[in-house]
Amino acid sequence: MIPFRASSPPHFTTLVLLAATSTMTLNLIVPSLANIARDLNSDYGVVSLALGGYLAVTALVQLGVGPLSDRIGRRPVLLTALAVFTVASAIGAAAQDVWMFLGARMIQAAVISGYVLSLAIVRDTHDGPDVPRLVSRIAMSMALAPMLAPMVGSLLDAALGWRAIFVLYGTVGAALLCLVWTDLGETVRGREEMAGAVIPGAASLFRRPLFWSYALCTTFSGGAFYIFISGSPLIATSVFGVTTAELGLYVGSITGGFMTGSFLAGRLSRSWASTRVMLLGRIVACGGLLAGIAVLESGLVVPVLYFGSTILVGVGNGLTTPTSNAGAMSVVPRLAGSAAGITGATNLAVGALLTSGTGALLADRPSPLLLLVLMLAVSVAALLATLAAMVLERRSDG
Structure with missing residues (x-):
């Protein structure tokens, strides 16, 4: 079995990769939408739900994973989200109709957990001016990823077809899953004592x-x-x-x-x-x-x-x-x-x-x-x- 660091914070590079992947996943597919519609015999407007619908689902996922991670910890939520994303990517690569494709795409929204929890982990492990300083570095990676992703997607589509993009999604998801397993220890302190009180605590933020x-x-x-x-x-x-x-x-x-x-x-x-x-x-x-x-x-x-x-x-x-x-x-x-x-x-x-x-x-x-x-x-x-x-x-x- 691969060992893991049960109680150690992750390297900062791990957090950057999690956040950047969460952002990259949105628009890596943009150059391929027309080809996907043609290949799956569907209307472009339906296929474009892979963007608009995906964004809507990511908003819901963010509302859920934050409080859940406060209750049971960052590590199990991230591992589960990355496993779900990897499986959904494999289903998307094999999709034979537009509804199977869109279903897999919506499930891929689990990867947004990487962005939400990378920020939360910074707050768990740092105090004072270190928090905005490190969050700003994550923000830079999140700005760069959307600029590069469409170019990478275009090259993959031209060379290997749109399904190769989902293969890349799955490969990156599996690699991040292994990285988080080996590098990310739990960063929430005293979560056993918090278990019964986190839900009203989260609501108190409102x-x-x-x-x-x-x-x-x-x-x-x-x-x-x-x-x-x-x-x-x-x-x-x-x-x-x-x-x-x-x-x-x-x-x-x-x-x-x-x-x-x-x-x-x-x-x-x-x-x-x-x-x-x-x-x-x-x-x-x-x-x-x-x-x-x-x-x-x-x-x-x-x-x-x-x-x-x-x-x-x-x-x-x-x-x-x-x-x-x-x-x-x-x-x-x-x-x-x-x-x-x-x-x-x-x-x-x-x-x-x-x-x-x-x-x-x-x-x-x-x-x-x-x-x-x-x-x-x-x-x-x-x-x-x-x-x-x-x-x-x-x-x-x-």
């Missing part, structure tokens, strides 16, 4: 204004990104005349900004309070959008200036999100899993609403000004949540 201040800061910061992703391709092509080759660069620029902001958050969190880093992030994001609106109103409708302002949103989000996530998990440290799960699920649910709403608003009137105004509205909401967190933190310290 009644804590400080938790919601952090969680809503994360959610509305991410909301600006969802609005951008939904509306920027249309704006870039119909208003600025951006070519297909340039589109990826402009749309991906916000992710580059996020990675930069996450790097800075990791550095600043060593000497700055979390709420101070969050506030800086909100000022950068809102300031960038106000500058972009001012440029548009002056008549300078130039793509470099326009997307330069949205890069600052990425930088601001990178500064804010790791620290607000760390703050949410620190309100009740023994419920870090619940906090990470609730925050992640809220982020996805609001993101889905904002994505749909933005698409509907811009479909008939692709206005670059309207896109920036929408992004500014949710960025200001995140700023207000940050200010609330600062006030509540001071009250609790006093």
Whole structure:
């Protein structure tokens, strides 16, 4: 039998791989959707549920795995989730009709546990400024994975067909399962004593204004990104005349900004309070959008200036999100899993609403000004949540 480290925290690389895989799994399949629809004799709209439906299921999974891991431990939940993901990937690779394919795809959502619990494990094993610093490093990996995944998926589809992507899913899942078995000891302390009280404890997070201040800061910061992703391709092509080759660069620029902001958050969190880093992030994001609106109103409708302002949103989000996530998990440290799960699920649910709403608003009137105004509205909401967190933190310290 393979030995395991029963009571040792994992190497940080293990947590990064878990979080990155959770993110990569979403869009590795994107370039293959048309081929899957053709191969399984299905409509593209039905097959596209592999994205929208998958996101909905991941939100539900996050709500469940966080409290469950607080109760029975991170290790058994992660091992089970990775085993389920691996089996679902094998079923997806062998699917002969669209419903078998979609069923396997929905079950694959178990892998989001890697993201939720990697954050919770950081909180279990570290205190103080180390938490936002390490969460920021995980955030950088999660920003990079979605950029690389579609390229890898395209290459696999072209060379071996779409089923090879599911073979890769299964291979990665099995490798992570072995890695977690050998590297991840249990990080929840005293869970035997908590067993009967975790469920009401998790529910108590909903009644804590400080938790919601952090969680809503994360959610509305991410909301600006969802609005951008939904509306920027249309704006870039119909208003600025951006070519297909340039589109990826402009749309991906916000992710580059996020990675930069996450790097800075990791550095600043060593000497700055979390709420101070969050506030800086909100000022950068809102300031960038106000500058972009001012440029548009002056008549300078130039793509470099326009997307330069949205890069600052990425930088601001990178500064804010790791620290607000760390703050949410620190309100009740023994419920870090619940906090990470609730925050992640809220982020996805609001993101889905904002994505749909933005698409509907811009479909008939692709206005670059309207896109920036929408992004500014949710960025200001995140700023207000940050200010609330600062006030509540001071009250609790006093």
